[in-house]
Amino acid sequence: MENQSEWVIETQDLTRIYGDGDEIRALDGVSLRIRHGELVSVMGPSGSGKSTLLNVIGALDLPTSGNVFIDGIALSQITNKDDFRAKKVGFVFQLHNLLPTLTARENIEVPMMAHMGPAARKARSEELLTLVGLADRKNHLPGQLSGGQRQRVAIARALANNPPIVLADEPTGSLDTTNGQELMHLLRDLNRTQGTTFVVVTHDLSVARQTNRVIVMKDGRIDREDIIGNPIEEDFKIWRHSVLGKDILEGGENALDLLNITPEELESIRNFLSQHDKQ
Ligand SMILES: Nc1ncnc2c1ncn2[C@@H]1O[C@H](COP(=O)(O)OP(=O)(O)OP(=O)(O)O)[C@@H](O)[C@H]1O
Ligand SMILES: [Mg+2]
Numbered sequence: 001m002e003n004q005s006e007w008v009i010e011t012q013d014l015t016r017i018y019g020d021g022d023e024i025r026a027l028d029g030v031s032l033r034i035r036h037g038e039l040v041s042v043m044g045p046s047g048s049g050k051s052t053l054l055n056v057i058g059a060l061d062l063p064t065s066g067n068v069f070i071d072g073i074a075l076s077q078i079t080n081k082d083d084f085r086a087k088k089v090g091f092v093f094q095l096h097n098l099l100p101t102l103t104a105r106e107n108i109e110v111p112m113m114a115h116m117g118p119a120a121r122k123a124r125s126e127e128l129l130t131l132v133g134l135a136d137r138k139n140h141l142p143g144q145l146s147g148g149q150r151q152r153v154a155i156a157r158a159l160a161n162n163p164p165i166v167l168a169d170e171p172t173g174s175l176d177t178t179n180g181q182e183l184m185h186l187l188r189d190l191n192r193t194q195g196t197t198f199v200v201v202t203h204d205l206s207v208a209r210q211t212n213r214v215i216v217m218k219d220g221r222i223d224r225e226d227i228i229g230n231p232i233e234e235d236f237k238i239w240r241h242s243v244l245g246k247d248i249l250e251g252g253e254n255a256l257d258l259l260n261i262t263p264e265e266l267e268s269i270r271n272f273l274s275q276h277d278k279q
Pocket of ligand 2: 050051052169
């Protein structure tokens with residue numbers, strides 16, 4: 001089916017209220033739009049509604065009011081939620097809940113069980129293991145893998161049915177910095193090469209910085225959104241507070257010599273810095 005919408009995920013005024021007496025507004029009017037192929041992170045304090053948002057988008061939970069559209073189709077119109085999840089969304093959780101008695105390859109095959117024969121499943125799972133760099137670990141049980149390797153198996157499992165969307169709730173939460181960064185490289189690669197849209201909940205700013213956009217939640221609402229530019233732009237933004245950055249902004253011709261750049265280049269750097277100065 002052709003994509004009917006520019007947005008792969010759209011939510012409109014989403015609320016999720018728990019309890020009846022002391023009601024908790026886990027989501028309190030969340031409207032957001034995510035484009036095909038975006039890599040988005042969601043940050044915010046504990047209890048701000050990040051997991052609830054992911055669960056509602058992935059049809060694991062129902063909103064109290066408001067709508068979720070996936071590829072332009074309202075979730076409320078979809079009767080077979082299991083089938084929807086199998087085809088459209090892959091999930092990665094913090095504790096990667098792999099089945100402990102199944103090997104890496106068998107775990108990846110679980111989402112394919114309903115609609116693929118054994119040979120096709122085996123071929124696909126081996127392809128995915130190669131994609132996440134674990135071809136030589138296919139017969140290992142989760143207990144025989146490192147945390148980072150287990151998380152890569154979880155990602156391969158989320159990709160099993162080639163879903164357009166992968167929702168990841170603190171996928172690096174149980175990993176050390178190095179493994180966390182490696183996992184983010186993998187997500188970025190997959191995002192680029194497979195075109196998968198990723199929504200990644202994280203508490204880690206260095207993880208968020210690797211995404212295109214950061215949605216910051218607070219008390220069940222979107223508090224703000226930041227677009228992450230390319231790394232050079234990000235460096236410039238930091239740089240504008242430096243002595244040299246200030247010199248450039250103030251028109252200091254020193255920069256021409258110091259940086260060995262042309263007046264045109266100086267002008268475009270100055271424009272860039274002054275734009276960001278206004279933000
Ligand atoms: N099943 C539930 N029943 C009642 N309240 C719930 C339930 N699930 C979540 N909540 C409440 O909803 C709010 C949002 O929870 P949520 O799990 O979405 O937060 P979060 O941003 O993911 O936090 P964390 O960073 O700690 O994972 C919290 O106040 C939480 O206590
Ligand atoms: Mg959470």
